[in-house]
């Protein structure tokens with residue numbers, strides 16, 4: 001069995017470690033012995049302890065993921081550790097540590113320190129022949145110009161042939177949520193190698209991990225090509241989302257049902273990926289990835305006369321999105337000072353226990369600036385960590401609130417019976433994210449609640 005170390009036990013690394021431990025040969029035997037390696041300090045330690053107890057370290061709606069972790073722990077091919085000496089005996093390392101963007105600088109820059117420290121650890125530990133697969137989202141050029149030299153100098157310092165390792169790049173399209181695990185094992189992958197041998201080794205690994213019969217792999221010639229593919233793919237999505245914003249504002253003011261309009265347009269096959277209006281864009285990827293090509297151009301290639309106006313504008317427009325809900329609230333309630341509001345949903349996406357860069361955080365701060373007293377509910381988390389606000393897990397009654405905002409399409413809200421939940425209360429209801437069904441909307445309106453929805457001027 002090949003030993004695989006996954007470096008970084010976060011939302012990607014933890015799911016990758018589980019998926020790799022679940023890979024089986026044609027006789028049903030595990031292909032891999034998997035060790036997820038994180039740092040000894042919190043939150044790494046909590047994640048390590050959780051995995052070693054047979055539990056996925058984040059609350060997830062994906063039962064298959066929980067089962068895979070438990071099975072891996074039970075049969076002994078999945079564990080976690082804070083001991084970097086694990087890298088000394090592994091055949092493959094999958095790098096899933098983060099790389100943050102510093103938004104405070106102008107233009108934004110990359111915080112390479114933590115990522116390069118992780119690579120340095122590998123350079124000081126791995127043995128000759130080890131395959132290192134970079135999954136971390138990095139600026140273009142990082143693999144060939146930073147990772148490879150760092151690994152070389154680590155091996156050279158130990159008197160080992162500095163070219164005796166293999167480096168590949170393959171990017172994650174993991175989608176936390178109900179299909180978290182299968183978004184790794186049953187999904188298309190792009191990969192590349194620093195050398196043809198590294199690309200071949202990466203391909204052999206991915207073929208054992210992924211259902212490549214139904215989801216064929218795409219090999220690109222250079223690591224910078226696959227890195228560019230990752231960033232362009234996420235930038236395309238961010239731009240698509242931002243494009244809808246101006247139409248949503250028009251729809252709200254001019255009496256248009258933009259949701260129905262979009263459905264009509266989507267009948268045309270070339271326009272199926274038109275996005276819907278929503279509450280905001282959060283999470284660790286779409287909020288920063290569209291900026292990383294510019295960072296790579298400037299900081300790695302020294303190209304200073306290039307800009308990415310669409311991608312940069314998309315990040316800006318998407319970042320402002322939650323203000324639209326504030327405006328809808330103001331239109332009905334007038335001055336917001338002293339108003340009491342219940343925000344339903346704190347995570348960046350439905351059925352995912354991740355609040356990083358969540359639109360709810362910005363909304364809360366902007367509403368508080370206007371004097372709103374805001375309570376937050378979410379069935380999956382206890383805190384909006386970015387802004388240190390407590391989140392209730394038990395859905396409060398609506399009595400006493402001037403407005404209730406459905407911000408995230410968690411299952412609990414999609415299943416909520418409006419009549420039973422409302423009781424005598426009649427707050428303003430805002431569907432900020434296409435959460436409610438037509439029947440739920442009708443029930444709130446028939447009950448006598450004022451009702452507004454992002455992107456809908458018809459209500």
Ligand SMILES: NC(=O)c1ccc[n+]([C@@H]2O[C@H](COP(=O)([O-])OP(=O)(O)OC[C@H]3O[C@@H](n4cnc5c(N)ncnc54)[C@H](O)[C@@H]3O)[C@@H](O)[C@H]2O)c1
Nearest residue numbers: 008009010011012037038039044096097098118136137172
């Ligand atoms: N979250 C997603 O849906 C998603 C999807 C695709 C790609 N990505 C990319 O994958 C990467 C990881 O994202 P994430 O959401 O898992 O991040 P995360 O912050 O949840 O996890 C990163 C983990 O790496 C650990 N770490 C940092 N330095 C380390 C070191 N030297 N050794 C061992 N562990 C170390 C941290 O303690 C943390 O637990 C990012 O580059 C991200 O952009 C994320």
